[in-house]
Amino acid sequence: MKKNYIFTLLITLCLTAVSFGQEMILNGGLExxxxxxxxxxxxxxxxxTKSTDAHSGSFSAVRDGGSGTKDLSQTISGVIPGNSYTISFWYKVTAGDEEDVRIWSNWKSGDTFVYHVGDVNDRSNDPLRGPEDGYLDDGDGVWTKHEVTVTAPADVDSxxxxxRSYSNSTTYWDDLSFVNNGTASVKDNSIEGFATYPNPVTNNKFTVTSSSSNRKEIAIFNVLGGKVFSSTVSGVKSTVDVSSISSGIYILKVTEDGKTATKKLVLK
Structure with missing residues (x-):
């Protein structure tokens, strides 16, 4: 019996190591x-077209002039809500007008795009559309890295x-990456005045506070990234009843006015 337990534990640790810190994009090096x-x-x-002017390895991809917006894209499956993901890529612009390169990505639920910052017409603060929804720095003709870390919102799976590159530019792409970092950081507290108590939770209820009385979306995820609880509250101080959840360690995610805070939550 003891041997079986140890074997199961080792398998679990191996699977965890594979799942987190894992590159999920296919052929990101364009080799x-x-x-x-x-x-x-x-x-x-x-x-x-394939180019030998690469940031690393043997090849990159280049868009050499021409009119219109041109895209390089793929859909990545297996996304876990509540997990942290780092998106990065290298690019080089050797001809253009300083409005030549953008990231133009999005979460998905099935075949549906999920907009969690702003909406389809106003995403000015969305890191998946570039800095303040703007163009990336052309980088003076040298290889330049763009990187952002984001948390997968609830109810997404890919x-x-x-x-994107734009008209009349010569733009190279290489080393595109989408890495699963695992459970969202417990230090990602961007909501002003955010706090929770008590923690550990001992009577099936805890309090969420912030400086604003605006609506707050509450989501709780287990350590595997599965959502086990969701609710909406309002007010500077609100009580959340979690009597429907078993004892254990969870990740609490609170969203208010487009800002998100995450925290480890222990239920006893």
Whole structure:
């Protein structure tokens, strides 16, 4: 019996190591090509060609002039709500007008885009659309890295990874990455005045406070990333009843006015 327990524990630890800190994008280094204009595993690769001018490895993808917006994208499955993900890529612009490169990504639930910051018409503070919804720095013709870490919102199961180049630019792409960091950081407290108490929770209820009385969306996730509780409260101080959840360790996620705070929550 003891041997079986130890074996199970080792398997669990191995699976955890594989799941977290894991690269989830396919062919992010652009080393594999079906032909000179089709990078393997990328579902959209508009007007791109294989180039030996690479940030690392042997190849990159280049868009060399021409009109219109051109995309490089793929949908990444297996996203876990509440987990932290780091999105990064390298790019180089050797010709253009300083409005040549953007990230244009989105969470998805099935085939539906999920907008959790602003909406489809106003995403000015969305890190998945660039800094303040603007263009990235052209980088003076040298390889430049863009990186952002975000937390997957509730009810999503995939991520649409897309980068864009614009008219008359010469833009290179390489080393695109989407890494699962695991459970969201417990220090990601961006809501002003955010606090919870008591913690551990001993009577099936805890209090959430902030400086604002605006509506707060409450979500609780287990250590595997599965959502086990959701509710909405309002007020500077609100009581949350979690009697429906078993004892254990969880991640609490609170969203207020587009800002998110996460915290480890212990239920006894």
């Amino acid at each position: 594999n090509w079906d032909d000179d204009t089709t990078p393997t595993s990328w579902t959209k690769a508009e007007v791109l 991520f649409y990874f897309e980068v």
